[in-house]
Amino acid sequence: MLTLSNVSKSFPGVKALSGMQLDVRAGEIHALVGENGAGKSTLTKIIAGVYQPDEGQIEFDGEIAHWATPGAAKAAGIHVIYQEFVLFPHMTVAENIFIGHERRGAFGLVDHRQTRKDAVELLHRLGVDIDPDRRVVELSVADQQMVEIAKAMVHKVKLLILDEPTAVISGKEVELLFQRLQALRADGVGIIYISHRLEEIFEICDRVTVLKDGQFVASHPTAEVDRDRLVSLMVGRDMQELFPPKADPATIGAVVLEARGVVAAGRVRGASISLRAGEVTALAGMVGSGRTELALAIFGGLEMTEGEVVIGGQTFRKMTPAKAIAQGIGLLTEDRKGQGLAMLLDVASNITAADLDAVSRWGLVDRRQEDAIARAEITAYQIACRGPQNPVVTMSGGNQQKVLVSRWARTCRKVLILDEPTRGVDVGAKAEIYRIMREMAAKGIAVLMISSELPEVIGMADRVVVMREGMIGGELSGDQISEERIMQVATQKIAA
Amino acid sequence: MTVIRTRAQSEFLRRNGSQIIVVGLLVVLAIVGVLVSDRFASVNNIMNILEQSVTLAIVSLGQTLTVLTGGIDLSVGSLISLASVLLSGITNGDPAMVFPAIMIVLALGICVGLLNAAAVIWLKVHPLIVTLGMGAALQGVTLLYTMGPAGKMPLGFDVLAYGRFLGLPVGAVITVALFLGTAFFLRYARFGRYVYAIGDDAVGAQLMGLPRAKVLLFVYAFSGFMAALTAIFLVSRFGVGQPYTGANFTLTSITPVVVGGTLLAGGRGGVIGTLLGVYLVSLLNNVLNYMDISSHYQLIVQGLIVIIAVSVYVEKKRKL
Numbered sequence: 001m002l003t004l005s006n007v008s009k010s011f012p013g014v015k016a017l018s019g020m021q022l023d024v025r026a027g028e029i030h031a032l033v034g035e036n037g038a039g040k041s042t043l044t045k046i047i048a049g050v051y052q053p054d055e056g057q058i059e060f061d062g063e064i065a066h067w068a069t070p071g072a073a074k075a076a077g078i079h080v081i082y083q084e085f086v087l088f089p090h091m092t093v094a095e096n097i098f099i100g101h102e103r104r105g106a107f108g109l110v111d112h113r114q115t116r117k118d119a120v121e122l123l124h125r126l127g128v129d130i131d132p133d134r135r136v137v138e139l140s141v142a143d144q145q146m147v148e149i150a151k152a153m154v155h156k157v158k159l160l161i162l163d164e165p166t167a168v169i170s171g172k173e174v175e176l177l178f179q180r181l182q183a184l185r186a187d188g189v190g191i192i193y194i195s196h197r198l199e200e201i202f203e204i205c206d207r208v209t210v211l212k213d214g215q216f217v218a219s220h221p222t223a224e225v226d227r228d229r230l231v232s233l234m235v236g237r238d239m240q241e242l243f244p245p246k247a248d249p250a251t252i253g254a255v256v257l258e259a260r261g262v263v264a265a266g267r268v269r270g271a272s273i274s275l276r277a278g279e280v281t282a283l284a285g286m287v288g289s290g291r292t293e294l295a296l297a298i299f300g301g302l303e304m305t306e307g308e309v310v311i312g313g314q315t316f317r318k319m320t321p322a323k324a325i326a327q328g329i330g331l332l333t334e335d336r337k338g339q340g341l342a343m344l345l346d347v348a349s350n351i352t353a354a355d356l357d358a359v360s361r362w363g364l365v366d367r368r369q370e371d372a373i374a375r376a377e378i379t380a381y382q383i384a385c386r387g388p389q390n391p392v393v394t395m396s397g398g399n400q401q402k403v404l405v406s407r408w409a410r411t412c413r414k415v416l417i418l419d420e421p422t423r424g425v426d427v428g429a430k431a432e433i434y435r436i437m438r439e440m441a442a443k444g445i446a447v448l449m450i451s452s453e454l455p456e457v458i459g460m461a462d463r464v465v466v467m468r469e470g471m472i473g474g475e476l477s478g479d480q481i482s483e484e485r486i487m488q489v490a491t492q493k494i495a496a
Numbered sequence: 497m498t499v500i501r502t503r504a505q506s507e508f509l510r511r512n513g514s515q516i517i518v519v520g521l522l523v524v525l526a527i528v529g530v531l532v533s534d535r536f537a538s539v540n541n542i543m544n545i546l547e548q549s550v551t552l553a554i555v556s557l558g559q560t561l562t563v564l565t566g567g568i569d570l571s572v573g574s575l576i577s578l579a580s581v582l583l584s585g586i587t588n589g590d591p592a593m594v595f596p597a598i599m600i601v602l603a604l605g606i607c608v609g610l611l612n613a614a615a616v617i618w619l620k621v622h623p624l625i626v627t628l629g630m631g632a633a634l635q636g637v638t639l640l641y642t643m644g645p646a647g648k649m650p651l652g653f654d655v656l657a658y659g660r661f662l663g664l665p666v667g668a669v670i671t672v673a674l675f676l677g678t679a680f681f682l683r684y685a686r687f688g689r690y691v692y693a694i695g696d697d698a699v700g701a702q703l704m705g706l707p708r709a710k711v712l713l714f715v716y717a718f719s720g721f722m723a724a725l726t727a728i729f730l731v732s733r734f735g736v737g738q739p740y741t742g743a744n745f746t747l748t749s750i751t752p753v754v755v756g757g758t759l760l761a762g763g764r765g766g767v768i769g770t771l772l773g774v775y776l777v778s779l780l781n782n783v784l785n786y787m788d789i790s791s792h793y794q795l796i797v798q799g800l801i802v803i804i805a806v807s808v809y810v811e812k813k814r815k816l
Contacts, residue, residue, distance in 0.1 A: 071705030088696040
């Protein structure tokens with residue numbers, strides 16, 4: 001139903017797509033995979049009418065299509081669920097679901113009662129329990145994603161595109177989503193499914209197209225390829241190379257940080273965790289189980305209402321980021337653009353941001369010294385950029401993340417906390433970040449990694465602490481670490 | 497049950513919190529007024545407040561819509577000045593010319609609004625700059641046309657400003673009708689929904705295929721039309737158009753909008769809040785008059801109110 005042939009698109013200075021081809025049939029779920037920067041987003045936006053191709057041809061439903069605006073593509077029956085949601089935060093759930101397709105009564109006026117009624121029915125059909133009268137800004141990210149999915153079901157879609165739909169949902173919601181997608185497939189809807197999670201692709205997709213560097217690599221039925229083959233098509237390297245070997249139990253040292261009975265932000269309800277030198281500990285659990293909040297509380301970014309943090313022989317009841325940094329703790333936040341990097345500043349300024357004392361004399365920053373440090377880090381971490389003066393905003397997600405890692409690697413002496421360190425990062429950069437984490441541990445630092453990606457948890461962690469409803473649900477180590485065990489601990493009901 | 501009720505109550509408070517504050521302030525001001533002067537609570541004075549608030553109300557109504565889309569219209573002041581001199585200049589005392597002059601002036605308002613919107617949409621210039629520039633240009637046109645009061649209106653044209661309808665000021669009745677109509681439109685018309693959507697998330701609105709250009713054209717034309725209507729009421733009150741008569745309206749038209757709880761960033765608020773804001777400002781000026789405080793101080797107070805109101809309603813940034 002959708003055929004792209006020889007599609008190219010350039011932006012000033014970058015060739016985003018060249019000679020791209022894609023063929024999606026009605027009633028199939030077609031996976032689109034590739035590293036970050038491979039051109040998936042550009043391709044999506046061309047199909048959605050946001051961008052117009054420089055060359056090539058799009059055929060949709062047997063006709064040559066030229067969509068000048070997103071509205072035109074939408075009218076043709078194409079619906080996109082973008083990774084960055086298209087929701088109106090101050091409108092209610094019901095209003096958002098029917099925006100552009102308002103339920104109307106007499107004289108063409110918006111019928112609010114009908115809108116609400118239909119929204120309730122639609123959400124019920126999706127199997128989620130969301131109050132249609134709440135404003136979207138108050139919903140959890142997972143619920144926002146479900147609203148996005150509900151929007152796609154309002155009108156007759158012929159082609160549905162989902163960009164990383166499971167990045168912020170987990171467990172039951174993923175299952176519900178997959179059920180809906182299968183039902184849509186049965187109705188003859190064509191679905192393009194973009195995901196970094198390869199296991200999902202094998203679970204739900206019929207065919208897969210691989211992109212690399214803006215070019216078409218291959219297209220296969222999913223039954224005919226395996227995970228390793230897919231990864232090697234995407235990057236040209238093997239899966240086994242992704243994770244460095246785990247720590248030898250003999251090299252794991254003493255407890256360097258202990259958090260006891262932490263209560264914070266209503267999301268953490270009495271969690272205790274201890275971190276050991278030389279060990280990579282993964283903090284697993286569902287989205288919303290309080291992982292990020294626990295990490296923030298330890299770092300002092302969230303106020304602890306109860307509990308204490310013990311580090312360096314001192315007990316802290318009130319932690320602040322300044323004290324945490326002084327104690328040798330580093331934190332890479334989940335939201336690297338909002339809370340980590342100064343996007344418009346250059347690589348050098350970002351690397352030295354948490355440690356300006358080291359490059360300052362008499363309160364002035366020595367740019368030459370800063371420059372030298374930045375050059376060393378760029379080489380050490382293989383950060384792809386034009387040099388220390390390159391603004392980070394122009395760099396890829398993976399390289400931005402490396403800048404952050406190098407910043408904290410410079411200042412943290414005891415504990416490094418990383419919240420979803422590889423989200424939105426391509427496979428090559430992932431391997432690099434894993435290697436750095438392991439190196440830090442080998443230097444005797446206690447590494448705490450928060451991750452929703454189970455393969456990553458299993459591949460990296462010496463020990464897995466699983467959170468559930470704000471408390472520690474259980475701990476796994478060595479051979480106990482498996483997807484089944486983690487999910488089991490993360491989802492079981494707390495014994496009464 | 498109790499849980500549901502408290503949620504519904506807090507919902508009501510959150511959605512109408514700003515209006516409740518404004519109503520509270522209105523009550524406080526009224527009490528102060530009664531204490532300051534025994535003439536304050538007279539029918540005459542209340543009619544007077546209603547009459548004087550008409551022009552501010554109408555121009556603020558238009559302004560509310562531009563702010564809801566995340567924009568602003570800073571050309572209204574000069575547009576009012578130009579419309580007022582054209583109205584009395586073209587009419588020039590001839591009763592037969594009143595109707596054509598009104599039509600010309602209203603059409604002018606719409607055209608200016610459409611031009612503003614076109615620059616915002618197609619030249620991709622921020623509304624702040626577009627309308628500021630438009631305002632300067634219109635003031636220039638006004639002064640080219642006349643340096644002083646222009647023409648005059650025939651006898652009887654002051655019915656708009658001082659007439660009574662069922663015992664109430666004509667202008668106040670028209671004002672309330674316009675506000676209710678616009679509130680209805682915002683809530684029940686698809687276009688009304690889009691006004692909010694565009695202000696809430698402009699990029700998202702485009703990705704959803706919502707007609708941003710049409711909505712902006714409508715909203716700025718509406719604002720221009722309301723500014724021209726304001727000029728008509730002003731000329732009715734003064735009997736003649738003057739080249740600086742609208743100058744203060746650029747700022748004062750924004751005051752009731754933000755006082756009434758409409759976010760400057762757009763996407764949230766409404767016209768009823770604006771109407772309450774208008775009455776708050778009018779009542780405040782009235783009370784200050786009774787306290788013998790000069791109009792210069794009133795200007796100072798208004799400037800402060802805008803800043804305070806915005807600081808109160810601004811969405812607090814999320815902490816780390």
